[in-house]
Amino acid sequence: MFSSNRGKTLLQHSGAPLVGLAGAVGCAVFGGASVAALGCGALLLAGGLFAGWRSQRTQSQHRAALQAFLESQKSFSARLAPIWSGHIEASRSQMETAISALSVRFASITTKLDETLEKTAAVSDSGNSSASAVAVYARSETDLGGVVDSLRASMASKAQMLNQVQGLQDFVVELQEMAEAVARIAQQTNLLAINAAIEAAHAGETGRGFATVAQEVRALSKRSGETGAQISAKVQAVNAAIGAARSAAEASAKNEDQTLRDSEQAIRQVLGSFEGLTSSLTDAAEALRAESRGIKDDVYEALVQLQFQDRVSQIMSHVKTNIERLPEVMEQHKRECERDGALHALDPQGVLSELEATYAMTDEHAVHKGRAAVAAKKEPEEITFF
C-alpha cells in the first residue's frame, strides 16, 4: 500500500537459455542432421546456457543488493524512529512537568493572595466584623465618650455639694445672730439683777433673800453671757471652716474642670490619630485589594497563555505516534519489494493520512495543508451551549 511503479519482473532476465535452445533446435531442423548444423546448434545451446548462467548470476546479485538496500532502509527507520520519538517524548514530558510546576506556583500565589485579602478585610473592613479597625474605632469613641460623661456627672455632683455647703453658711449667720441675742439677753438680765440687788438693799432685812436671788441671777446672767460668747466663737470657727472647705472645693472643681477639658482634648487627639490610622489602613487595604485583583487578572491571563503546553503536547504526541509507525511502514514496504522482486518508490500519503486522522486542532490541519503558521497568541473561542 505504501509502494508503487512496479519494475520489470525477474522472468525477463531468464530468457537467454531458451533463446539458445531455440537456435539449436532451428539449426538441427533447418540444416538437417549435418555435423555443421549440429555443431552450430550445440554452440548456440552452449551460448544460451552461458548467457542464462550469467543472467541468473546478475539476478542473484541484484536480489542481494535489493535485499541489502531494503534492510538498510528498515534499519535506518528502526534506529532513527525510537530516538526521534524519545526526544519528542522527553521534551513533551519536561514541558508538561515544568508547566505543571508553574501552574502549582500560580495556584499557591492566588491562594496566599486570597488568605491575605481575607485577613486584611477582617481588620480594615467597615462591615460587620467586630475585629475591624473601623469597629474598634467606633467602640473606642463610645467608651471614651462614656468616661468623659462620667467625669461630667461627678463634677455636677460636686457642684451640687458645694451649693449645699454654701447653704450651711446661711445657717451659720443665723446661729451667729442667735448667739448675739443670747449675749444681749444675758446683758439685760445682768442689769435686771443689778437693779434687783439695789432694790433688795433698799428693802433692808426683808430684802436679804431677794438680794441672794438677785446675786444668783446675776451669776447666771454672767454665765449666759460667757456661753453666748463661746457660741459666737464656735460659730465663727465653723464659718471659717466652711469657708475654707468651700474655697478648697471651688479650687478642686476648677482643677477638675481643667482636667476634664484637658482629657477631652487628649481623647479627641487620640481618636483623631486613631481615625487617621484607620482611614490609612482602610485606604491601604483598598489599594491592596485593587492590586490583588490586578495580580489575579494577570495570573488568569498567564493561565490562558500556559495552555499552549496542552496544545503543543498534543501536536508532539501526534507526531511522535506517527514517527513510531515508520519502522512498521518500512517493514511493509520491504515485504512488498521482496514479493515483487523490484524496488517501489515510498509513498508518504498513507502515513500522512494516518497523521491527519489524529488532528484535533484547526492549526494542525492548516500546517498539514502548508498554510500560514500558527498564530503566537490564541484568542479563546466562544462557548457552545447545547
Next chain:
Amino acid sequence: MAKNILVVDDSASLRQAVGIALRGAGYDVIEACDGKDALAKLNGQKVNLIISDVNMPNMDGFTFVKAVKALASYKFTPVIMLTTENQDSKKREGQAAGAKAWVVKPFQPVQLLAAVEKLVLP
C-alpha cells in the same frame, strides 16, 4: 457548603489551570487524569458539575460521559466538554453523549466560570 466539581483531563497543567479558576470562585475540585480514573474517583460522591477533556488515554471523554450518564446518581449532572477539538462533528458527538456545553482550549477563566455558574447544580 462548597459545590463539588469533577475535572477530568490527562494534562496536569490544564487540571491546575481549571482548579485555580474554580477554587478562586469558591468551588471544591476533584481531579482525575482520564475517564477511568474519573469513574473510580466519583465513587458515589455528590458532584454538582463535571468538566471533561475529550482526547485522553485509557478512557476518552465521550465514553466517560456516556458511562457517567448511565449511572442513576449522575444522570442529571451537567457536563462541560473542555477540549482542543473544535469541529462541529465532534461537538455533535459530545452533545449526543450528554454534554451541556463545549469549551475550546485555550479557555478564558472568566468565560469558563460563567458557563459553570450557568450549569452547576444547586
